Amino acid sequence: MELEQFEEALRGGGYETPEESRPAKALKQGFRAWWRFYIAGVLRILLGKSAAELCRNPSQHAFSKVSFRTIVAAESTGAIISVEGTAALAAMGNVPRVYVANHSSLLETFHLPCILGSFGPLSIVAKRSLSRYPLFGKCLRAVDPILLDRKSARHDLAETLSQGRRILASGRSILLFPQGTRTATFDPQKFNSLGAKLARDVGVPLVPIACKTDFAQPGRLIKDLGPIDPSRAVRYAIGPALDPTLPQAELQSASTNFIAGALESFKARGA
Secondary structure, three states: OOHHHHHHHHHOOEEEOOHHHOOOOOOOOOHHHHHHHHHHHHHHHHOOHHHHHHHHOOOHHHHHHHHHHHHHHHHHOOOOEEEEOOHHHHHHOOOOOEEEEOOOOOHHHHHHHHHHHHHOOEEEEEEHHHHHOOOHHHHHHOOOOEEEOOOOHHHHHHHHHHHHHHHHHOOOEEEEOOOOOOOOOOOHHHOOOHHHHHHHHHOOOEEEEEEEOOOEOOOOOOHHHOOEOOOOOEEEEEOOOEOOOOOHHHHHHHHHHHHHHHHHHHHHHOO
């Protein structure tokens, strides 16, 4: 499958790894799966032509091409990837919006740019430390992210509101991970209201996203290079656009309730 076909499926309402994109037999958790995803997949992508093009001539299309190749890399191990709830995004047109997602692993940082980029240009709010990662950091810096130090909540809010107004006014949407730190379990109490505040401040819709990405697990020595388990499906559910004129507390609770409910639904379906 090519990027254009992937985007067409999303605009039609959703995506699930097609049979022809699945290997005859999924890899088991272990070194081969780890190597296939991180070395033969992600590292090769970051050293390849798509990443070089993104850094040389930044655009949403170039950003999406790099992101989409990480989806293909995950599928090459035998993992099934699904995205649901995209029909409402297609109906919104290119209206800029604020996306808020739970943060389970680095995988959603790889995947969401091409998923959400199918519905308009995107910028990401990320930890400044990610911009210093070899290869990946260069790609991230090329797409005008909002980089936060995560040391002062007050400073992060001021920086997000200031840069967020500029980015949204330019017609680009913004993706935030309000948990800040990646965690395997979702705790609504640790999901800050930065996204809700930005959406209300600028007057754009707030869209919650639930991410099940335990396919990529934290490592003991290097957190971002942990075990890969292809038996665990990668699932994304995109919620309804929330009206920014709602009180902030309602926006926040609607976002966390959707994410918690979707994660429970994923769990009920099994892997």
